Amino acid sequence: MGGTVKPGYVRGLDLKRGHIDLSHGSGGRAMAQLIEQMFVRAFDNEWLRQGNDSACLPAPTGRIVMATDSHVVSPLFFPGGDIGCLSVHGTINDVAMSGARPLYLCASFILEEGFPLGDLQRIVDSMAHAAREAGVPIVTGDTKVVEQGKGDGVFITTTGLGVVPEDVRVAGDRARPGDAIVLSGPIGDHGVAIMSLRENLSFTTSISSDTAALHGLVAAILQVAPGIHCLRDPTRGGVATTLNEIATQSGVGMVLRESAIPVRSEVAAACELLGLDPLYVANEGKLVCICPAEDAVAVLSAMHAHPLGQGAAIIGEVVEDARCFVQMETGFGGRRMVDWLSGEQLPRIC
Amino acid sequence: MCLAIPVQVVKLLPGENAVVDAAGVQKEISLALVQDVAVGDYVILHVGYALQKLDEDEARRTLELFAQMGQTAPGEAAPTVAGATIP
Amino acid sequence: MKYIDEFRDGKLARGLAQAIRAEAKPERRYNFMEFCGGHTHAISRYGIEGLLPPNLLMIHGPGCPVCVLPIGRVDSAIDLALHRDVTLCTYGDVMRVPASGQMSLMKAKARGADVRMVYSTLDALRIARDEPGREVVFFAIGFETTTPPTAVAIKQAHAQGLANFSVFCNHVLTPAAIANILESPEVRKLGTVPLDGFVGPAHVSTVIGSQPYEFFAEEYQKPVVIAGFEPLDVMQAILMLVRQVNEGRAEVENEFSRAVTPEGNEKAKALVAEVFELRRSFEWRGLGEVPYSALRIKEAYRAFDAEIRFDLGYHAVADAKGCECGAILRGVKRPEDCKLFGTVCTPENPIGSCMVSSEGACAAHYTYGRFDDRAARKAG
Numbered sequence: 001m002g003g004t005v006k007p008g009y010v011r012g013l014d015l016k017r018g019h020i021d022l023s024h025g026s027g028g029r030a031m032a033q034l035i036e037q038m039f040v041r042a043f044d045n046e047w048l049r050q051g052n053d054s055a056c057l058p059a060p061t062g063r064i065v066m067a068t069d070s071h072v073v074s075p076l077f078f079p080g081g082d083i084g085c086l087s088v089h090g091t092i093n094d095v096a097m098s099g100a101r102p103l104y105l106c107a108s109f110i111l112e113e114g115f116p117l118g119d120l121q122r123i124v125d126s127m128a129h130a131a132r133e134a135g136v137p138i139v140t141g142d143t144k145v146v147e148q149g150k151g152d153g154v155f156i157t158t159t160g161l162g163v164v165p166e167d168v169r170v171a172g173d174r175a176r177p178g179d180a181i182v183l184s185g186p187i188g189d190h191g192v193a194i195m196s197l198r199e200n201l202s203f204t205t206s207i208s209s210d211t212a213a214l215h216g217l218v219a220a221i222l223q224v225a226p227g228i229h230c231l232r233d234p235t236r237g238g239v240a241t242t243l244n245e246i247a248t249q250s251g252v253g254m255v256l257r258e259s260a261i262p263v264r265s266e267v268a269a270a271c272e273l274l275g276l277d278p279l280y281v282a283n284e285g286k287l288v289c290i291c292p293a294e295d296a297v298a299v300l301s302a303m304h305a306h307p308l309g310q311g312a313a314i315i316g317e318v319v320e321d322a323r324c325f326v327q328m329e330t331g332f333g334g335r336r337m338v339d340w341l342s343g344e345q346l347p348r349i350c
Numbered sequence: 351m352c353l354a355i356p357v358q359v360v361k362l363l364p365g366e367n368a369v370v371d372a373a374g375v376q377k378e379i380s381l382a383l384v385q386d387v388a389v390g391d392y393v394i395l396h397v398g399y400a401l402q403k404l405d406e407d408e409a410r411r412t413l414e415l416f417a418q419m420g421q422t423a424p425g426e427a428a429p430t431v432a433g434a435t436i437p
Numbered sequence: 438m439k440y441i442d443e444f445r446d447g448k449l450a451r452g453l454a455q456a457i458r459a460e461a462k463p464e465r466r467y468n469f470m471e472f473c474g475g476h477t478h479a480i481s482r483y484g485i486e487g488l489l490p491p492n493l494l495m496i497h498g499p500g501c502p503v504c505v506l507p508i509g510r511v512d513s514a515i516d517l518a519l520h521r522d523v524t525l526c527t528y529g530d531v532m533r534v535p536a537s538g539q540m541s542l543m544k545a546k547a548r549g550a551d552v553r554m555v556y557s558t559l560d561a562l563r564i565a566r567d568e569p570g571r572e573v574v575f576f577a578i579g580f581e582t583t584t585p586p587t588a589v590a591i592k593q594a595h596a597q598g599l600a601n602f603s604v605f606c607n608h609v610l611t612p613a614a615i616a617n618i619l620e621s622p623e624v625r626k627l628g629t630v631p632l633d634g635f636v637g638p639a640h641v642s643t644v645i646g647s648q649p650y651e652f653f654a655e656e657y658q659k660p661v662v663i664a665g666f667e668p669l670d671v672m673q674a675i676l677m678l679v680r681q682v683n684e685g686r687a688e689v690e691n692e693f694s695r696a697v698t699p700e701g702n703e704k705a706k707a708l709v710a711e712v713f714e715l716r717r718s719f720e721w722r723g724l725g726e727v728p729y730s731a732l733r734i735k736e737a738y739r740a741f742d743a744e745i746r747f748d749l750g751y752h753a754v755a756d757a758k759g760c761e762c763g764a765i766l767r768g769v770k771r772p773e774d775c776k777l778f779g780t781v782c783t784p785e786n787p788i789g790s791c792m793v794s795s796e797g798a799c800a801a802h803y804t805y806g807r808f809d810d811r812a813a814r815k816a817g
Contacts, residue, residue, distance in 0.1 A: 203377040269373035334484020356440040398557025402643040408695040420452020
């Protein structure tokens, strides 16, 4: 007798040839299967296994820090990473920049109709791996599907929760004249890695994205210098934008030394080729630490001792300046402004 | 004017093209505007084309000149600007 | 990077700065114009003006092809992309130039126009080959450095029979612009813009050679020193200009000897001569109509002329009220003299082209030096 319904049998996701369609977002069986077989299976933790729409978490001791980030990077896969691990690292870093220890993440996906399931699996696996390595579980999430043409393959929003002890006060308005500005490593890697894949700009390079979770590095810094003033990761807009933000928030000025700013020679060459300034190019695995001058050496040593702080350097200092300018002594001997980024950095011919 | 940088030719390709290298970054460009370019030569790259070969001897001389000029004290005779005046 | 880093050496810079300070006679003023936008950018980016003595001023000239592109021409490009269903390929610099009706190519793209940024004319050709169903127009701008690449593209399109490819030609000529400045009443008769010499363009000169400048040195008795692109080159050229002025000479000297010869690049020049011819007149933003200052595509290659293919008319459009781009491009006014500078007109919201291109005098000044303490000295 044929045609019996086999109990407990569900046809697996077709990762080779399958694509996202509208049923995956409709709330029905297809969606449940996608969530179960892809997300829950990869992220796998006690909260997701409960199968609820939310996660019930124990109350942490200390002040709660929350941060969120949306990820719309294109291309989705690039040397050194992908949108998946980027979304995990990015939010962990945002939480960590308050001096907090990240505890939990949640992730929501907006998927475009037609997106290949195989690619989605790659992204999800990458997220799972990044989360596990960082020790920060993805405890809940959401999935929506939009019609073809209304999304860029996949958008991911991650929100993170962390906890910061009472005696740690790290914020953008805490920079003071005399503070040292310490950078955790060479700049521009991520932005250049992405640019190298852009159509019409293609160049070959061994540069890969520096995407990384920085909470371990932050913890190492706080251990030797709990009194640091500011932490920020220079993502879009680069170090220049980050420092201008902090200068404005804190009502101070800054003076940098160009010769002290670490840039890989390949990144510098790529920037020369395209007419870009490395100071404005995005990073995804670097941080800027502004600390009292007397802590600078200790902070620098802590960075050097950590795998993600290789190439760290003291790049300048905070000064009194009511105009809140960030200036730089060029390697050449002159001085110039390091202004906010205007518009988008476009490769130049001139 | 213009963004143009000196790069080194590392490989010649058919159709008057070449691969150039700048500190490890490589790009395919056109040699349609220059001639007699060999692997190892330096060229000035602008919008995907080599504009001119870089004369390495002149480059060295120019650098020496910077050093010399910078050491001239006022009143001393200036060193002649070698290779720099128009015939 | 070889041949780049050595030409940015700080120690050598200090030596040259000292020499300039020692040789610039304190009892006179020196005013030099750097014609080329790339030099304007280098001067700003490396803070060179801070290393110069107070009686030596650099005036920023109109050597920025984006800055001198008239609004009407950008309007035509936008029209092609927005209303004529053309794939418009353009260099990055032009994307944000403000045109009529607060439009720009960037904004047109946001409205759905198929505007594509390319690094090279070869990319535009490739797009035309890959998409035979699309009309592909390359928006060609630039001085003599950028013209040969366009010539190559047109020749290749011709050889490959690429019927869907054409070029909107806005190539302009350096010597014509220099002559225009030197002929302006402020310079020649009134003497309100004292000009003691020129820092000649780097890469334009690799193509045209150093010979074309001899006319200016001779006719107007102004020294010209062709300078390389790096900051040490610029400082060296300034020193050489100071010496020429002190010694009463008006010669053409070539500091960029590693890439510039008297004849320039004959192969490139021949290619340009094959494909282009002079326009009798062309409007430059800020300079008005300048005779024999621009190129158009020759008869033999007219099939690839977008102006003919799409019957593009030209409508002159005046600069925005209060915008001083014209005077600034001629070196008659400085960015600080413009009422709109830094208030209404900023890099975020550029009113005129001097603010759009990063080498435009206003953008360079805004980004690198707007509140420099030297501003006070300049006014004096």
